[in-house]
Amino acid sequence: MSVAPICIVLASRDPCRAAAAENLAACARAIATHSPAPIQAVVAGADPSAAAGETARHLGIPVTALEIADLSDPGDGAFGAVLADFLNRKAPAWILMEDTTLGRRLAGELAVRLAAACITGVEAVEGDAAGIVLTRAVWGGKFRAGVRATAATRVVTVASGAFAGRLEHTAVPADVRWAQGRAAHGGRRHLERIQAPEADAGLSEARAIVAAGNGIGEPDRLDLVRALAAKIAGAQVAGSRPVCDRGWLPFSRQVGITGATVAPALYIACGISGASQHLAGMSGAGLVVAINKDPKAAIFHHADIAVVEALETFLPLLIEACGQKED
Numbered sequence: 001m002s003v004a005p006i007c008i009v010l011a012s013r014d015p016c017r018a019a020a021a022e023n024l025a026a027c028a029r030a031i032a033t034h035s036p037a038p039i040q041a042v043v044a045g046a047d048p049s050a051a052a053g054e055t056a057r058h059l060g061i062p063v064t065a066l067e068i069a070d071l072s073d074p075g076d077g078a079f080g081a082v083l084a085d086f087l088n089r090k091a092p093a094w095i096l097m098e099d100t101t102l103g104r105r106l107a108g109e110l111a112v113r114l115a116a117a118c119i120t121g122v123e124a125v126e127g128d129a130a131g132i133v134l135t136r137a138v139w140g141g142k143f144r145a146g147v148r149a150t151a152a153t154r155v156v157t158v159a160s161g162a163f164a165g166r167l168e169h170t171a172v173p174a175d176v177r178w179a180q181g182r183a184a185h186g187g188r189r190h191l192e193r194i195q196a197p198e199a200d201a202g203l204s205e206a207r208a209i210v211a212a213g214n215g216i217g218e219p220d221r222l223d224l225v226r227a228l229a230a231k232i233a234g235a236q237v238a239g240s241r242p243v244c245d246r247g248w249l250p251f252s253r254q255v256g257i258t259g260a261t262v263a264p265a266l267y268i269a270c271g272i273s274g275a276s277q278h279l280a281g282m283s284g285a286g287l288v289v290a291i292n293k294d295p296k297a298a299i300f301h302h303a304d305i306a307v308v309e310a311l312e313t314f315l316p317l318l319i320e321a322c323g324q325k326e327d
């Protein structure tokens, strides 16, 4: 009897994003370590061939390019129906998707259509004699819960960057198969896609982030945050919710439970108190540097380097020091 596979589903509007695909593949391998099963990927969209080829080359696992005709966007309601129909025929034990707005919505839809369990925001996988336990954040990131799904099929969204750097590459390109699904349009239609400005894209995959909190006090001080980011290779600027609510930064820059989930190697929190809703979005960060004038700020409990100082005093010194190092 064949073993039910683990299916990675990439239903992005964009071409293959290596970091996202790797994150899903590493999570799939973690599951397969405890419960051996073949791993395969499905790249679905209106024109998935290029992304499917890239995914097969990059991950070294078999990929199906699922072309969904007449469908310009996975945000369309018909997309989930076609995907569910295709996956149903594969009878997977696990379906893994990105923990993005689109991924979460599709995961819920697939779970309903396939009578599967749905577990979102998975950060870790462990196994014991009784099976697999998935860890996810609950209560706005204040606690971690272990979830054991007993359904035959589980649809999981994997927290961005949670398994980053854990994939051992096979370097052997895998086969790409071709499949087609036809969308019967349902009650929800995609009307328009508004592209975020180039500068607003890719926060969840940034290698370094300099984040501004309420402590910056006035919008002009964002220039200090931008100047520091400009000194760090690959760094992007982000903000806490109050900063984005005031319009000092666009919403697409917000980190946290109602914003982006990020996992950079370096996170510099400037004037951020460390509320659980903010921490929920950056708990996957590597080195955390916190600059805050209040020595009792909660962010210091989550920081590797704590700087108790006013931003207006410390940031110009840090920017200057970075500049000197470059010269």
Ligand SMILES: Cc1cc2nc3c(=O)[nH]c(=O)nc-3n(C[C@H](O)[C@H](O)[C@H](O)COP(=O)(O)OP(=O)(O)OC[C@H]3O[C@@H](n4cnc5c(N)ncnc54)[C@H](O)[C@@H]3O)c2cc1C
Residues within 6 Å of the ligand: 212, 213, 214, 215, 216, 217, 239, 240, 241, 242, 243, 254, 255, 256, 257, 258, 259, 270, 271, 272, 273, 274, 275, 276, 277, 278, 281, 291, 292, 293, 294, 297, 309, 310, 311, 312
């Ligand atoms: C349902 C819900 C969802 C939410 N989602 C999010 C979310 O996604 N992301 C998010 O960020 N928040 C979110 N929040 C809001 C969250 O609860 C906090 O209010 C918010 O994170 C606080 O932002 P902050 O740390 O920038 O500001 P504050 O809490 O006001 O902290 C400012 C910090 O700056 C320090 N400071 C002040 N002046 C200076 C100075 N000159 N130099 C150095 N330090 C200084 C202060 O000591 C303080 O610690 C959410 C809240 C709710 C209820």
